[in-house]
Amino acid sequence: YVAVGADEIYASPASMVGSIGVLYNGFGFVDALQKLGISRRLQTSGVNKAFLDPFSPTTEFQKEKLQTMLDIVHKQFITRVKEGRGNRLHVDDETFSGLFWTGEQALANGLIDGYASSGQLAREVIKITDIVDYTYKQNVFDRLTKNLGTAMADELPVILGMKPGLR
The missing domain is CATH 1.20.5 (Single alpha-helices involved in coiled-coils or other helix-helix interfaces)
Known part of the structure; x- marks a missing residue:
């Protein structure tokens, strides 16, 4: 998401570029607790305070609410990518699907503007003459x-x- 705010985007030909999508990760421990014979005690104030709690069963309401939020953020992400890349971007059915491409493919699709390492970028594009290597x-x-x-x-x-x- 950060890169879409840049005027130009550079990567290595072997970079993995794209992954334009939104991801939520979580775990569910309800079955594990049952198998171990552990009962959980949870008290909250606010009907949704335990929203997506990993030790409680996920409800349809929670799934729908989360999916709505993910879809909203995904649309925002797509809008920012389109604004940032402009005419350079070649959109097809896979562009905003969450897939990623090599730097070579990303250049052809308009996701990046060229190839450069961070050192090359500093020297040739930003024109920094005194680069410190912290390796x-x-x-x-x-x-x-x-x-x-x-x-x-x-x-x-x-x-x-x-x-x-x-x-």
Whole structure:
């Protein structure tokens, strides 16, 4: 959703782009509680305060209310994508179905404007000259102690006589 506010959108050819839809995830533990012999005590104020509570059965009212909300947000999302992409967007039956595409397919469908990494974008599009790379790089000491620690942990049971080793 955030990307639709940008003037231009860039991705890698191998990026996964799209997924224009709305998703709600939840779990239902009603059957599990019954199988375990657990009874739940729930008190609320407000008839819908326990709306979609995972330990209570889902009602038709809850399903319908949630679906209505998801549909409203999906329509808002579609509107923003259409406004943001304008004439560049090629709409078909799958565009707003929640499917996603490779960056290559997204470029052909008008979902993105081109290919670029974040570094390329910073240098070539935004024109930032002094880019700081915050990628963690292990120094020699870190690599050595990590490997030494792993080797020692592997041999400790053998040293303590807890398991046979290869000698």
